[in-house]
Amino acid sequence: MAALSAGFKSDVSLRDARVATDADTEGRHTMKAMLGDTVIAEAHRDDLIRIEGNWYFPPAAVNTALLEKSDTAYSCAWKGDAQYFTVKTGDAESADAAFSYPQPHATSFDRVGQDFSNYVAFWKDVRVVD
DSSP: OOHHHHHHHHHHHHHHHHHHHHHHHHHEEEEEETTTEEEEEEOHHHOOEEEETEEEEEEEGGGGEEEEEEEEEEOOOETEEEEEEEESSSSSSEEEEEEEOOSSSSHHHHHHHSTTOOOOOTTTTTTEEE
16 A cells, blocks of 8 residues: 555546646747748747847747848847848748847847847748747
8 A cells, every 4th residue: 555655646646746837837928920820930938039029039939940131231220130031931922021139239138127039020921820
């Protein structure tokens, strides 16, 4: 009987650990950037940065195989020089629908609250959904 009780306690501990893990992630919404039905980027909302109405995804959350560098030039007075990308999926293509700031002005980190180097934002035909 002692062996059964010990096993039961272990099962309860495992269940409690799973419940605690679920509670830790509860409320963390996953955000996706999509072109058509293709997911371009996916991350927990807490990992994204919101700047001027745009959601910026961390570099590791972006499927870079779907992005092709563009020659489009843009410079923001407070963020710095942007890099634009054409988003290409098997069914669709959207020119300059993604952008990032590879080397933002250091002073912009104070305004944003953190370093957003190489984070990627989307617009035009790419939908950001949660």
